Amino acid sequence: MSEPLVPDAARHVTCPPEEFRRASEEALAKARDGIARLKTLPASTPPKEVLELFDESSAALDDAAARASVVRHTHPEAALREAAEASEQAIENLANDIRMDRGVYDVLARVDLSQQDAATRKWMEKVLRDFRRAGVDRDDATRAKVKALQEELVRIGQEFSRNISQDTRKVSLPPSALDGLPEDYVRAHAPGEDGQVRISTDYPDLVPFLTYARDGKAREELWRANRQRGYPANVNVLQSLVQKRHELATLLGYPHWAAYATEDKMVRTADAAGTFIRKIADASEERMKRDYAVLLERKRKDDPNADKVNPWDSGYLDDRVKAEQYAFDSQTVRPYFEYTRVKQGVLDLTARLFGVTYRPVKDVPVWHPDVEAYDVYEGTTLKGRFFLDMHPRADKYKHAAQFTLTSGKSGRRLPEGALICNFPKPGTEPALMQHGDVETFFHEFGHLLHHIFGGHTKWAGLSGVRTEWDFVEAPSQMLEEWARDVTCLQTFAKHYQTGEALPAELVERMLAADEFGKGLFVRQQMFYAALSLELYRRDPTNLDATALVRELQGQYIPFPYLEGTYFHLTFGHLDGYSSNYYTYMWSLVIAKDLFTVFQTKGLLNPEPAQAYRRAVLEPGGSDDAARLVNHFLGRDYDFRAYEAWLNKAA
Structure with a gap:
C-alpha cells in the first residue's frame, strides 16, 4: 500500500537563503541527471519509461521555478528575494538549454504514441511544438543566439517586475484632503508630526482615495504619483524587453514577437487578436x-465650465453618478464586506459547490506572519494545499494573483498554490473591502480551484492551468458571478457591527449601478490590449513607448493623455503577458457563456458545479480548451452571452 502524499512546498519557501539556494541546486541537478539519462535510453525503451523520466525532470525545474517566483514576489527578507531571483535565472537557463537540446527532442520525437491515451498524445504534441518554437531544429549558431537572448530576457523581465514592486510612492496632504473618505480610512491615516497625512500608491490607499476624496487637486496629486511609478527606472528596461523579444522572434522566423506569442493560443495569430480587439472596441464605442x-454632465454640477473629464475624476464621478442617479452609494456596502467574513464566505460557498472541505493548517511554516495555510479535502482524501497571503507590505507584489508552489501529479505530488493579494488588513480598524475587492477575491480563488482540481493529471506537464493562455482567465472570471448574486452574497455579507445581512434591495441597486460605466470599462481594457499587442508587433527600432500610449489612448478612451505620466512602466503584464493582454476579454467571452448553465440550474446547485469541475477544471491541459468548454456546454461557445452582458441596460 502506497504512502499518502503530503504537501511539502512550505519548507522550500521559508528556509534561510543558503538552504534555499541548495534546494534550487538540487532541483537543477535532478533535472540535469534525468535529461542526461533520457538521452542515453535505447530506442527499445518502453514509451512510459521515456515519458516518465522527461516529465519528472521537467517537473523538478517547474516547481523550483514556481517556488522561487513566490519568494521573489513575497518574502520580507531581501537576501532571500535576491537568492530567489538568481535561482529563477539559473532554472530558466537550464530549461532553455533543454528546449534547445536536439538529443532530447529526437528521443521524444521517436516515442511511439499509438497505444497511448489522448491526454498523453496531447501533452507530447505540445511538448514537441514547444521544442520547435524554442529553435531546437535550427543550426548551432542560431541556437546559441536564441539561448543568449532567452537568458537575457529572464534578467530583463525580473528587473522590470522588481522596479514596479519596489516603487511605492506617497503624497503628503492636509487632513482636509480626506473629506469624503470613510471614517475607518480617516482614522487609519492620522496626521504626522508635521500635520500632514500620507497616502501611498498601494491599492488599499489608492483606490478608496480616488473613489471618495472630494478634493480634486488631492486626487490629481495621488493619481500622478501612481502614474509616475517605474519612472525613470523602467524606461530603458521596457525598451530592452521589447527589442530583445523582437530579435528573438525574428531569429526564429517570425515577423515580430506578437506573431510568435499568439501562435500557441486559441486566437492563433496576431492579426486575429487585433481583429478581436477592434470587434470588442467597436461593440462598446x-x-x-x-x-x-454622463460623467462630464455630473462634473459640470461642480464646475459649470468643465470641458473634459480628467482621469483622476473618473472614479469619483462614477461613484457620484451611482449614488445620485442610481441611488447607490458604494460606501454603504463596505460595512458588509469585512475581510474575515468575505474570506469565510468564499471558502464556504466554493466548498459547498465543489464538494470539498478546507481545513486550516497551523503547524506549517509560512514566509510571513500574515500568511495562512489550508488543506483541501474531498471526504477523507487530501486533494492539495493553498496559502493566503492577502495584505500589503513593503517589497511585496502589488496586485492580486494566484501563484503555483507545486504542480500536482496523480500518485506523485499534491498541487499547492498561493493567493498573493493586497486587501485591507484586520487590526485596530475593521478591514472593510470595496465590492470590487470581493469580486477580485472570487476571481483569484477561481484560479486556485483550477490549479487544485486540475492538479491530479497523469502527467505534471498537463497539471493545473496548463491550458491555452487565452482560456486561463475564464474559470476565474466566471467565479466572479457569485460575488454579484444576492443569495450568494447574503450567505456571508453581514454588517460588521450589527450582524445584519446585506439587504437584497441594496444589492439590486448596486448591481443596477454597476451596469453604468461598462462601456468605459470595456474600452479601457481594449486600450490595454491594443497597447500590449502594438508594442510587440511594431518595429521596435524607433518605437517610443510613451508616444504609443499617447496614440492608442486617444483612439480607445476619452480621457486625455497627460504628459509626464508613464502608465506603461508599471503595467506588469507587458512582461508576463507580453503582447497578449487581449486574453482577459477573450476569456470573458467564454466565461459569460459558461455561466449560462448556472443561470439556468442555480448558482448554489452543486450539480452543475460538479459537472463543470469534471469537464473543465479537472482535465487541466489534457485537451484543447474549446473542447473542454464544448464538453460542459454540449456545444461550441459563442458570443451571445457576452453580447447580452455588454448590451444590458444601465
Missing part, C-alpha cells in the same frame, strides 16, 4: 460615449 457624457 457608443456605450462608452454615453458613459463619458
Whole structure:
C-alpha cells in the first residue's frame, strides 16, 4: 500500500537563503541527471519509461521555478528575494538549454504514441511544438543566439517586475484632503508630526482615495504619483524587453514577437487578436460615449465650465453618478464586506459547490506572519494545499494573483498554490473591502480551484492551468458571478457591527449601478490590449513607448493623455503577458457563456458545479480548451452571452 502524499512546498519557501539556494541546486541537478539519462535510453525503451523520466525532470525545474517566483514576489527578507531571483535565472537557463537540446527532442520525437491515451498524445504534441518554437531544429549558431537572448530576457523581465514592486510612492496632504473618505480610512491615516497625512500608491490607499476624496487637486496629486511609478527606472528596461523579444522572434522566423506569442493560443495569430480587439472596441464605442457624457454632465454640477473629464475624476464621478442617479452609494456596502467574513464566505460557498472541505493548517511554516495555510479535502482524501497571503507590505507584489508552489501529479505530488493579494488588513480598524475587492477575491480563488482540481493529471506537464493562455482567465472570471448574486452574497455579507445581512434591495441597486460605466470599462481594457499587442508587433527600432500610449489612448478612451505620466512602466503584464493582454476579454467571452448553465440550474446547485469541475477544471491541459468548454456546454461557445452582458441596460 502506497504512502499518502503530503504537501511539502512550505519548507522550500521559508528556509534561510543558503538552504534555499541548495534546494534550487538540487532541483537543477535532478533535472540535469534525468535529461542526461533520457538521452542515453535505447530506442527499445518502453514509451512510459521515456515519458516518465522527461516529465519528472521537467517537473523538478517547474516547481523550483514556481517556488522561487513566490519568494521573489513575497518574502520580507531581501537576501532571500535576491537568492530567489538568481535561482529563477539559473532554472530558466537550464530549461532553455533543454528546449534547445536536439538529443532530447529526437528521443521524444521517436516515442511511439499509438497505444497511448489522448491526454498523453496531447501533452507530447505540445511538448514537441514547444521544442520547435524554442529553435531546437535550427543550426548551432542560431541556437546559441536564441539561448543568449532567452537568458537575457529572464534578467530583463525580473528587473522590470522588481522596479514596479519596489516603487511605492506617497503624497503628503492636509487632513482636509480626506473629506469624503470613510471614517475607518480617516482614522487609519492620522496626521504626522508635521500635520500632514500620507497616502501611498498601494491599492488599499489608492483606490478608496480616488473613489471618495472630494478634493480634486488631492486626487490629481495621488493619481500622478501612481502614474509616475517605474519612472525613470523602467524606461530603458521596457525598451530592452521589447527589442530583445523582437530579435528573438525574428531569429526564429517570425515577423515580430506578437506573431510568435499568439501562435500557441486559441486566437492563433496576431492579426486575429487585433481583429478581436477592434470587434470588442467597436461593440462598446457608443456605450462608452454615453458613459463619458454622463460623467462630464455630473462634473459640470461642480464646475459649470468643465470641458473634459480628467482621469483622476473618473472614479469619483462614477461613484457620484451611482449614488445620485442610481441611488447607490458604494460606501454603504463596505460595512458588509469585512475581510474575515468575505474570506469565510468564499471558502464556504466554493466548498459547498465543489464538494470539498478546507481545513486550516497551523503547524506549517509560512514566509510571513500574515500568511495562512489550508488543506483541501474531498471526504477523507487530501486533494492539495493553498496559502493566503492577502495584505500589503513593503517589497511585496502589488496586485492580486494566484501563484503555483507545486504542480500536482496523480500518485506523485499534491498541487499547492498561493493567493498573493493586497486587501485591507484586520487590526485596530475593521478591514472593510470595496465590492470590487470581493469580486477580485472570487476571481483569484477561481484560479486556485483550477490549479487544485486540475492538479491530479497523469502527467505534471498537463497539471493545473496548463491550458491555452487565452482560456486561463475564464474559470476565474466566471467565479466572479457569485460575488454579484444576492443569495450568494447574503450567505456571508453581514454588517460588521450589527450582524445584519446585506439587504437584497441594496444589492439590486448596486448591481443596477454597476451596469453604468461598462462601456468605459470595456474600452479601457481594449486600450490595454491594443497597447500590449502594438508594442510587440511594431518595429521596435524607433518605437517610443510613451508616444504609443499617447496614440492608442486617444483612439480607445476619452480621457486625455497627460504628459509626464508613464502608465506603461508599471503595467506588469507587458512582461508576463507580453503582447497578449487581449486574453482577459477573450476569456470573458467564454466565461459569460459558461455561466449560462448556472443561470439556468442555480448558482448554489452543486450539480452543475460538479459537472463543470469534471469537464473543465479537472482535465487541466489534457485537451484543447474549446473542447473542454464544448464538453460542459454540449456545444461550441459563442458570443451571445457576452453580447447580452455588454448590451444590458444601465
